[in-house]
Amino acid sequence: MEPLEERETQVAAWLKKIFGDHPIPQYEVNPRTTEILHHLSERNRVRDRDVYLVVEDLKQKASEYESEAKYLQDLLMESVNFSPANLSSTGSRYLNALVDSSVALETKDTSLASFIPAVNDLTSNLFRTKSKSEEIKIELEKLEKNLTATLVLEKCLQEDVKKAELHLSIERAKVDNRRQNMDFLKAKSEEFRFGIKAAEEQLSARGMDASLSHQSLVALSEKLARLKQQTIPLKKKLESYLDLMPNPSLAQVKIEEAKRELDSIEAELTRRVDMMEL
DSSP states (O other): OOOHHHHHHHHHHHHHHHHTTSOOOOOOOSHHHHHHHHHHHHHHHHHHHHHHHHHHHHHHHHHHHHHHHHHHHHHHHHHHOOOGGGSOHHHHHHHHHHHHHHHHHTOSSSSHHHHHHHHHHHHHHHHHHHHHHHHHHHHHHHHHHHHHHHHHHHHHHHHHHHHHHHHHHHHHHHHHHHHHHHHHHHHHHHHHHHHHHHHHHHHHHTTOOGGGSHHHHHHHHHHHHHHHHHHHHHHHHHHHHHHOOSOHHHHHHHHHHHHHHHHHHHHHHHHHHHHHHO
């Protein structure tokens, strides 16, 4: 394989040859574009060579036809003393048309036996060309439909990508906001914890009862919840005593005892609640 620098040089020379005095359009020089342009230049060179060969072949055929025409003209003059210059204008036009047709159809002479196969071949080529043209037209229509569908799909994908990027940016902003809030809450939590600890130490230094500390109050709150749960069966038991009627005096004593026990528990609960509020 040729080095990349050599290919770039060949591409530059080919572009200069193609555009001549006109400026060469700007393009991005990279291995991919160099490879594409080098491939095009090679195909162009092969096509130019083929065209040159065809032109040379046509020139040779034209020279041969001219030589043959001169030979036939000389032969015609020698045999019947006839020259195309002796023809009328209409005859000259017909003769030129016959010669042009023979050249266009590439026949070996102007006889009817040469013209009929040439016309048939030309007609067959015309039908083949039309058929190929229809096939190419159908293929182009398919390609246009596929291209349209691809462009629509590309547009939809671009819209989806934009929506996804927007959603991602929003979610990223939310995550950053939550992270900031979490850091703020952590900092406040640490601040409150050190504040509570400092306040407890300060109150302890002033002789505050240890039972009023934060941990003690939390323990009392839990104990208060348990005591409230314990009063529920006592209240139910008291209600059952109120429904009994065998001995009024004994029942009254039990009721008074239960009331005093209940009042004592409620007083203790009230005192604990007041201490927690303080």
